Amino acid sequence: MLLLRVTSPQRYFTVTRASWARRTLATVADTPSFRIPLIDFGKYLNASSDAEKRQTAQEVVNGFKEVGFVYLDKHGVPSSTVSNAFSRSAEFFSLPKEVKQKLAWEDPRSNRGYVAVGRERVTQSADANEIAQLRAKAPDFKESMEIGRDWDQTWKNQWPQESDAPRFKQTMLDFYQTCHDLHVQVMRAIALGLDLDESYFDGKIDQQCHNLRLLSYPPIKTDLLRGDGQARAGAHSDYGTLTLLFQDSVGGLEVQNPHTKQFQPAPPIPGSIVINAGDLLARWSNDVLRSTLHRVVAPPAKKISETEGITPHRQSIAFFCNPNFDAEISCLPTCVGPDNTAKYSPVTTEQYIVGRLTATYM
Ligand SMILES: O=C(O)CCC(=O)C(=O)O
Ligand SMILES: [Fe+2]
16 A cells, blocks of 8 residues: 555655656756757858857857767768778778788878787877877787878878779879868868858868778787777877768767766767867867767677687778968967957977877887
8 A cells, every 4th residue: 555655646746757857957057968960061161141140050060069069961072082082092902912012101290001900009198108108018909001181292101003993092192182171161160150251261171181081900810909098099089170980880889978077979970071170170169169089890790719809890981171281370360259268379280290290100
């Protein structure tokens, strides 16, 4: 009898509603929303009115302010262009080790060429010794191929022979241009959403000082991934302005909720591109836009014995965007005010990026 009274529907409802309300209020007050927004970028690119364009630009900026990541849909890059880049990339990584190794990059400032499994360890640390120790202990389980602007006289791209990787070079050069063009549009939307002139960034981002990184995460036995600090790619933020990230359907990308510090999955959404803001854009915007920590973990493994599993192979392509190397990055005029004084001294892109790359790879 007692039990029945205590759990009567009315009482249950009252208690639940009260505690639900408390929880909800606490959630709203303590934890700003953290959901990566999916943005219909067609409403910016082909806006039917100025209001629609501004509204979409505002959504983009809000995504970077609150989460640091957005999913961009209707971005204008044909799916055949993306799948073609993925196919040529897969063909490249399936080349014999010796062929890839001939393209290995040596100078960290060049950021071009092939990087074998275990050569990199992404981390937030800027201390070269600490990074070297981490790399020895828990390297990232991935291999990559890094491509820059092809006309650079100082740093040369390392292309495989056409006979080894047919159509690889042309496909990647075309993809590089496609990504550059999309990044210009996203930067225009950011300018508009920050109440700057839409063309504010145009002259500062037109020299294509970017880095196209093809990534291949080999299948790996799960016991190796359970090691101390081990992940497919450790937690890090990106250095530049924006990263355009194309993922296959395997998944594993996780983004840190800066309020709770918990990592949450950013699963692939077919047809969309993940875009995140990097450290240089956060600095440029006086931290109004957020550069969020992210990592790649292994998705559920396939069992190969009673005790062992193996994770599926994963492929992704990241396009790291940078301003022109000689552009001065000093606080954007609309991101500073009495309540938000400029936090960072001006720096050129080159000083900033080369400093970060040297610490990571030396
Ligand atoms: O492969 C991915 O999904 C993410 C890669 C990444 O974050 C990076 O290379 O900076
Ligand atoms: Fe990243």
